[in-house]
Every structure is written in structure tokens, then in C-alpha cells.
Amino acid sequence: MTSVREIRLKSRPRGLPTAENFEMATVDLPAPGAGEVQVKNLWMTVDPYMRGRMNDVKSYAPPFALGKVMDGGAIGEVTASNDPALKPGDLVQSGFGWREGFTAPAKSVQKLDPRGLPPQAFLGAAGMPGLTAYAGLLKVAALKDGDVVFVSGAAGAVGSMVVQIAKAKGHTVIGSAGGAEKVAFLKSIGADHAIDYKAEKDLSAALARVAPDGIDVYFDNVGGEHLEAALNSAKLFARFAICGMISMYNATEPPPGPRNLAQLIGKNIRMEGFIVSHHFGMMGQYAEELAGWVKSGKVTWKETVFEGIERAPDAFVGLFTGENLGKMLVKLA
């Protein structure tokens, strides 16, 4: 492999990204120099947070640059190595973006021991999305015995792990997702109640129906109406872990926030935003708990797979149109 394809940001989207915002290019890979490896990517991830980085605004991470490759994580296989720590055939995790392969310093990739799991699980349940669910529930929302947990975007990569981790820890869990297939999936992974938000006229009423005594924890992946419903159903001292607001990422005008935010006061609600990179220290503890849950069958996962790097933009846009059940992935080889 000396020539690989990559996807670059061609123009900044206004609203939902389209094919015109991306361009594919073929580049030659240099042979690895001293201390370098060449890697063939097997799997790459697309995640909702990437939408924010397509905008030219200051945030926790710099925006993607026009004409440059889209950033993101991948799992690959070493094809050539000039570093004794890695040899051809080794699996590695890396963050060089939407491309079929790359040449880079060996120190800039992480050797992956799949511990019996499929390698792509480390882009989902056993990787950042799984840790996001774990840290958001345990640390940000400070989950405690008896909590009733509500999670939006519950059929997605993060949401489906929130459902299962909360169930594994013995909680009552309500998940919201769009459509009958996703609702059936939520039931199959143990959700006590599943709300099909597309079928409900009044989300607050739907939540009140399944949680008549209210909710203690809300794990927000969606924002907007879901957040408003969660505020209406929140009990005294409820904790909201704000992980994402996917309903807003493609808005062309800044959408208004929830109309009932003043409920924070009387109910003493704590609402805390977070990004997983501040919680990497919990990865060891999470991996250990996850291994036990996988073994006992308490945690499982689904993948939605697009094949070929040329499909990466479609996979990405599919995150916002609800095409994924579980983790959205692109299979590269």
C-alpha cells in the first residue's frame, strides 16, 4: 500500500452537511522513516461531535481546516514498521482522520489488545462512546441507588451504553429514540420503558406517563424538546449530564433553549456539560467493569456499518437523520 484515499473538508456546511462539503483525494504514503510505522486502517468512526468542528467557531477543539482531512479515530493494522515496539500485523488505534492509511511516528499510535472483542468495538462500546456513557452516569450525574434514569438518543452509540450500564447497576431506565425498530432495540437491551419520540405529540406527557414519580437523572444526547421534557419531569435534586444536543447541531439559526429552565431553581437541579476527554482517567475502571458485563451478557451492542471510505460522508450524515442503530462505523478493509 503506497497510495490511499482520504476525505477532506471542501466547504463548511450550512445546516445538514451534503456531499458537496466533502472531497475525496488519493495521496501517496511515504515509506516509514526511523521510528515510524505505516498503517492500513480497517475501521473508522463517525461521531456527532464532528459536526461542531466543521464550523469555523472557537470551541474546546479547533475547527477542521478547509482542504484538510477530516479528523477522527480509526483502528488499523501495521503494514511496515521502523520501530521495535510495533510489528506488521499489530492492531493499532489512532486519530489521523478519515483515510485508508497513513505513515506516522510509532509513538503517535496506540497498540490495541482486543482482549477477545472485535477490534471495531474500541471505536464504540469499549472505546470513547462507552466511556462517555460510563463517566457521564457515574461521575457527572453521580448515579446513586434508586435513581430513575432517562436517556435521549438511547439507540445510539452512547445512549445504548447508558441504558445498559444503568440497567447493569440496577436502575429503572427510560430511553427515547425515533421509530419502532429503535424502540424494539431498546426493549431488547433491557430498557424498562422506551419512548418513540417521533410518535409522541407531547414528549413531556409521554415522559410523565412512564415516570409518574419523576426522574432523578437525565443523560442528554439530544437537547431541545427532550431537555424541556426532562426538566418538567425532574425530581428535587435531579442531576442532568449534558453530553450532546444533536437536535441543534445542524440548525442554521441558533435554536432557543428550553422554555422551562427556571425549574432548575425550585427543583435544585444540577445540569453539567462534559466531554469525555476530561474523564480518560476512568478508562481502566470502565474496561474492567465492561469485561464483566460482556461476560455475563449484561452488555451487548449493535453496529451500523457503511463499507468503503467513499461512504464515510453518508455514514456521517446518517447520524443526524437517524440511520444508525448503535454505533455508526465505516469499514475500510
Add this chain to the structure above:
Amino acid sequence: MTSVREIRLKSRPRGLPTAENFEMATVDLPAPGAGEVQVKNLWMTVDPYMRGRMNDVKSYAPPFALGKVMDGGAIGEVTASNDPALKPGDLVQSGFGWREGFTAPAKSVQKLDPRGLPPQAFLGAAGMPGLTAYAGLLKVAALKDGDVVFVSGAAGAVGSMVVQIAKAKGHTVIGSAGGAEKVAFLKSIGADHAIDYKAEKDLSAALARVAPDGIDVYFDNVGGEHLEAALNSAKLFARFAICGMISMYNATEPPPGPRNLAQLIGKNIRMEGFIVSHHFGMMGQYAEELAGWVKSGKVTWKETVFEGIERAPDAFVGLFTGENLGKMLVKLA
């Protein structure tokens, strides 16, 4: 005193309350029975939170009842007593609402030792509004060295204490209030920067101008645009103590929340609503710190006083039209 006047809720307001929502009545006070006292109120308080209780909605406290006296705190003097713990002339603090006097069990009032302060200070700086500022800053916002603090409604009973407590603890403080007189007051009590929100077209720009490096703590008394500006200026890991949203209390349609709430995520902001009654345990610690600050001249306060119970509705409405500098009070005798 056997006959006193009281103010009752006549009808529920829609929007800003008017004179028609209140009615004054004269009632005869029974002579105190065994274990009872009769009290002549000297001062009563009006506070923004009372507006919420005029609505017929479920909240942390039950709504005021139609035809019944408006609830609230007062400072009075015992005029007759059938309990050995209290004698005529004793000052007492009570919560029997907007009335000139009452007869009640001695156990239902608290004897007040003014410790050299004017008695009405215990309805303001030395009472609930002061403790609200103290607990909101120290506990809810978890104030720490070097924090830049922004407070809205900064010339009010709570806000002016937030400014002074944060200054007494060595912080950079930005206060927002409406009009030149209030801005001058904020400067006089030590605010590093004072924003006249009525004179600013773009509150976010005004805040960015005086806090170019951003804010660590936001103490919210106002909501709406102020909250939006605070989100825009928030640093990573900023903490927001949500105490009140006075800009919304008289809205006839639920007002939309901030359009930039998704900033909670990338900035890892914690936003926590609170009511002071959950923090009464801090009163002893606060009273001690306050005594030192008053002695050293670090903390002072202003009062806006309406005279006579018939003016109580005007005093109350004045809270929402910005008529008060510092604590709004009604002097009853």
C-alpha cells in the same frame, strides 16, 4: 392593638401584578391563649420569589391561596405574651405574611437578637437574601481562588451581597444592573466592573469587553439574555449558581431559554439551581463571617423603603420594574 390590616391575594396575575390582584382587609386579633403571643410587625419583606407563588402551579412551595393573606417574612415586637420565653418588647422574626400583626403560638416565632444591627437587616443582608448570596457563591458555585465572578441583578438584595462577599474574598467582580444610579452604587460597593444592561445593545459584547479572559462563576438572578451572555463568556469548568430568573417571572408566554445552551458541553459548565432553604445549615458560619465584614467596613447595604402596609403591593411590583436599590422593605410601624 386588637385590629390590624392585612393584604390578601384577590386574583392571580397574568403578567406583571397590578393593584387589582390584591385586597386589603382589617381583622381583629384574638387575645393570646396559653403559650401564645401577640406581635406587632415593624417591617415586612417583599421578594421576587413570591411572584412564582402567586401562580397556581406545583412548585417547591404551594401556591398562595386566593382570598388568603400573602405569605412572607416579618420582624415584629411582642405586645402580649402567655409564654415565659417571650415578653412584651422582645423582637421576633416570623413568617405569617403581609400583615400588621398577629396572634400565634410562641414556638412559631423566633426571638431576634439584633447584635447591634438594625432589626430589618435580618430581612436582608443578615437574613435570607444574604445567606442566599453566601451559600450560592461558596457552596453552589464552589468559589475558589482566582475566580472571576459575574452577577446579574447586582444592585438588588441578593446581588449586592454577592458583589461584596466575592470582593471580601478577594475576587474580581463584574455586576450588571439597570441605570446609572445602580451602576454608581455597584462601583461604591467595590465591583471592579459594572454593566448598565439597559444602556448596552449587546450584553454578550459588554461582558466580553470587561472580562476579556472570560468568567469562572456566574450568579444568576435574572435569566434570559444575561444567562446567554454568561454562557458566551464562560471559561472551561465555569460554575453557574442559578438563584433567580426575574426577567421571566412575569412572562405571559413561556420565554425561550438561552440559544447557546450547547456551550455547556464543550466548556464543561456546571449550572445548578438552588433555593436557600436547603442551605440554612450555613447560617451560623455566615453570621460569623458577616459580623467581621460589617465591622471592617467590607460589607454594607442599602434599603428601599415603602411606608405602610397599603404600599406593600407597590413595593412588590417595584421589584420587577427595578425600583429598588438594595433590599426592598415595607415599614409597618
